[in-house]
Amino acid sequence: MLSNGFENKVALITGASRGIGLEIARELLRQKAKVVICARKQEGLDNAAADLQGGKNLLAVPAHVAKEEDVDSLFKQIKENYGKLDILINNAGMNIMTSSMADVEFSLWQKILDSNLNGTFLCASRAARMMKEQQEGKIVNISSLAARKASPGMGVYGVAKAGIEMLTRVLAAELAADNIQVNAVAPCMVKTDFSKPFWSDPSIHDNIVNNIPAGCLADPSDVVKAVLFLVSNDSDFITGETLVVDGGSSAI
Numbered sequence: 265m266l267s268n269g270f271e272n273k274v275a276l277i278t279g280a281s282r283g284i285g286l287e288i289a290r291e292l293l294r295q296k297a298k299v300v301i302c303a304r305k306q307e308g309l310d311n312a313a314a315d316l317q318g319g320k321n322l323l324a325v326p327a328h329v330a331k332e333e334d335v336d337s338l339f340k341q342i343k344e345n346y347g348k349l350d351i352l353i354n355n356a357g358m359n360i361m362t363s364s365m366a367d368v369e370f371s372l373w374q375k376i377l378d379s380n381l382n383g384t385f386l387c388a389s390r391a392a393r394m395m396k397e398q399q400e401g402k403i404v405n406i407s408s409l410a411a412r413k414a415s416p417g418m419g420v421y422g423v424a425k426a427g428i429e430m431l432t433r434v435l436a437a438e439l440a441a442d443n444i445q446v447n448a449v450a451p452c453m454v455k456t457d458f459s460k461p462f463w464s465d466p467s468i469h470d471n472i473v474n475n476i477p478a479g480c481l482a483d484p485s486d487v488v489k490a491v492l493f494l495v496s497n498d499s500d501f502i503t504g505e506t507l508v509v510d511g512g513s514s515a516i
C-alpha cells in the first residue's frame with residue numbers, strides 16, 4: 265500500500281458490514297487508524313466486528329445513513345468516543361433493478377436515492393461541520409461507472425451516483441479553504457455480494473469482462489487502494505475529482 269500516516273486518525277466508513285466498506289475498514293485498522301463503521305443491520309455489524317477484531321480502535325454503530333436521527337446519533341457517538349473525525353468514506357449504497365424510468369414507482373426512486381445520494385449528503389454535511397472546526401479533513405464518496413452511462417435497470421441508481429459526483433465537486437469547492445478535500449471513486453463492477461447476481465452468471469460475467477481491457481472484474485482491494493490514496497496526505501492538492509477504477513473500460 266502506498267498510503268501511510270493513518271495512526272490515530274479517526275475514520276468513519278458507512279456501509280462497512282461487508283463488501284468494499286469492510287475491506288476499507290480492515291486496511292485502515294491495519295494502518296492503526298481508529299475506525300467507526302455503520303450499517304443498518306445489527307447482525308451484519310456484529311459479524312464485521314468479530315471479523316475485524318479492532319478492539320478499542322473499532323466502533324460499530326447501527327445507522328441508516330438517510331435517517332437524520334440515526335446520522336446525528338452516529339456523529340454524537342464519534343464525538344463522545346474520539347473527539348474528532350479526520351476521514352469520512354461515504355460507501356453505503358444499494359440498488360434494486362428497476363423498470364424503465366417511465367414505470368418506476370416514486371417509493372422505489374426515493375429508496376434508491378436515500379441509501380446512495382441522501383445518505384451521502386447527510387453524512388458529508390455532518391462531517392464537514394466537525395472538519396471545519398478542526399480545519400482539516402478528507403471525504404471520499406463512492407460513486408460508480410453507472411453515474412456516466414445509462415444502463416438498463418440501473419437508471420435510478422445512475423442518477424443517484426451522478427448526484428454524488430456533483431455533490432463531491434460542490435463540497436470540494438466550498439471546503440477547500442478549510443483544508444478539507446472531497447473526492448469520489450467510481451468503480452466498474454466489483455466482486456461483492458452487491459453485484460453477485462451479475463458475476464455469478466457465467467454468460468453475464470463474460471459479457472461484462474469482454475468490455476474491461478484489464479480482462480477481469482475489480483476486486484474490493486482495487487477500490488481500497490484508490491480510497492486510501494484519496495484519504496491520505498499523498499493527495500492533499502487533489503479535490504473535487506472522481507477517480508475511476510475500471511480496468512480501462514472507460515477508455516474504449
Ligand SMILES: NC(=O)c1ccc[n+]([C@@H]2O[C@H](COP(=O)([O-])OP(=O)(O)OC[C@H]3O[C@@H](n4cnc5c(N)ncnc54)[C@H](OP(=O)(O)O)[C@@H]3O)[C@@H](O)[C@H]2O)c1
Binds near residue numbers: 280
Ligand atoms: N460491487 C459493485 O459492483 C460496485 C460497483 C460500483 C460501485 N459500488 C458502490 O460501492 C459501495 C459498496 O458496495 P458493495 O459492493 O460493497 O455493497 P454490499 O456488499 O452490498 O455492501 C453494502 C453495505 O452498505 C450497507 N448499507 C446499505 N444501505 C445502507 C444504508 N441506507 N445505511 C447504512 N448502511 C447501508 C450494507 O449493510 P446493511 O444492509 O446492513 O445496511 C452493507 O454493509 C456502494 O456505494 C455501491 O454503490 C459497488
